């Protein structure tokens with residue numbers, strides 16, 4: 001008998017494959033006194049040598065599948081295994097204190113981790129703490145005889161089952177083998193879900209108990225369109241979902257015909273459908289899906305992909321690549337938005353009770369200005385290679401925008417004085433993702449060139465419901481009239497000052513939200529590249545005038561998210 005589970009549909013598509021549990025095994029142990037320290041030292045040496053062999057294989061595979069840069073992290077791990085200061089200290093402890101290898105390893109490792117973490121003025125050494133932790137886990141697994149999951153070694157088609165995936169876990173997934181993923185935790189707008197959409201890997205998050213229900217190698221069906229999971233499916237169920245997968249592929253082929261068309265509504269109005277990217281690697285998806293601009297380049301991934309703060313030149317190269325690939329199409333580059341669920345191993349942030357309400361994004365940039373200025377200089381230098389627009393994230397107050405803009409102008413003036421060519425036509429705008437800024441949009445509109453509404457955060461802050469927490473996902477309500485009124489306020493405020501407004505939160509690509517946004521007069525819609533053609537196809541059959549009536553009704557007559565959704569579905573035949 002098959003078993004059915006339900007989660008939050010996070011990335012479209014259907015996959016049928018065996019489960020691969022990316023779940024950390026139990027590495028707990030008891031500290032024990034030993035008499036035969038020689039034998040204990042041998043146990044340790046065997047575990048180290050097995051770890052080394054394993055890392056060598058993982059490194060080779062990672063290089064093959066993901067490239068040299070991604071593989072280099074494993075070199076750092078092998079260096080620790082070969083470091084006599086580390087392994088020697090463990091051996092010494094076994095002999096001196098007559099304890100088992102597990103206890104000696106754990107204690108020495110903790111000392112090294114604390115020592116590295118304390119080196120706050122040496123980012124490189126601080127980052128070694130994470131490597132020591134990883135290597136310790138690997139040696140420990142061999143001492144205890146349990147297997148660690150090694151995603152880099154996956155060489156057959158699988159569906160990843162995990163408690164949660166961080167954005168960097170997701171970046172390492174090899175699309176050739178990973179056919180889908182399902183997690184216990186998470187919401188639709190968590191960054192791993194957003195990345196799954198740009199990688200075109202079907203995904204379901206927030207299933208609550210997939211890791212307790214799915215066993216290794218068990219067959220699973222993942223329906224990322226509806227959020228359905230079937231464990232150990234029957235032959236009939238497999239056949240049914242193979243048909244659904246075919247229908248989905250056919251639908252995509254149909255949408256694909258619109259790739260080179262402009263986005264024009266049934267009543268002849270033109271809108272811009274843009275794409276969101278995280279790295280220059282995502283450009284293929286942007287071009288393949290016929291996006292008319294880049295409405296959000298999340299530059300923090302450049303920082304997350306790097307072992308240290310990326311240099312001005314490295315950043316310049318990335319920005320130039322993106323600008324050149326887009327030609328005369330606009331590219332909105334958002335300055336670094338670290339914090340919340342996005343971390344840099346080399347930039348330790350304070351422990352916070354509420355990281356999403358804490359030290360993040362522009363707050364870090366204005367505080368750590370050397371990081372911000374380097375990024376702005378790289379952007380300014382790249383500006384002559386395309387149509388650059390710069391956007392600041394998490395702006396709450398006008399003084400924050402003014403300070404960011406002033407720093408931008410200072411760096412621009414310095415470059416000009418040095419004789420470096422920069423464009424003199426760079427628009428500067430802000431993300432509207434904090435309710436305070438949405439409410440005061442009329443005041444902001446006098447000073448910025450554009451707004452881009454970040455509904456992923458705007459909804460979580462307005463509803464006080466964590467975007468990544470499946471327990472409160474019922475409160476994550478894009479169509480709640482409160483959200484709609486805030487969005488409308490922002491669009492109207494911009495238009496009054498002759499400015500444009502885009503939306504780069506996931507709601508822009510949502511089939512219920514897009515008709516309402518059309519009705520409110522939103523100018524630019526920026527979404528996962530894989531949503532562009534679906535939304536273009538939808539807009540082609542909608543009339544702006546009809547959608548205006550619909551949006552007004554949603555904001556004035558409706559009281560709940562579900563009422564709005566029902567009304568839009570009916571009115572737009574979805």
Ligand SMILES: C=C(OP(=O)(O)O)C(=O)O
Pocket residue numbers: 296298337433453454455456457458504505506
């Ligand atoms: C686009 C947004 O930014 P991010 O998802 O990166 O927080 C948003 O908050 O809507």
Ligand SMILES: [Mg+2]
Pocket residue numbers: 433454456457
């Ligand atoms: Mg945001």
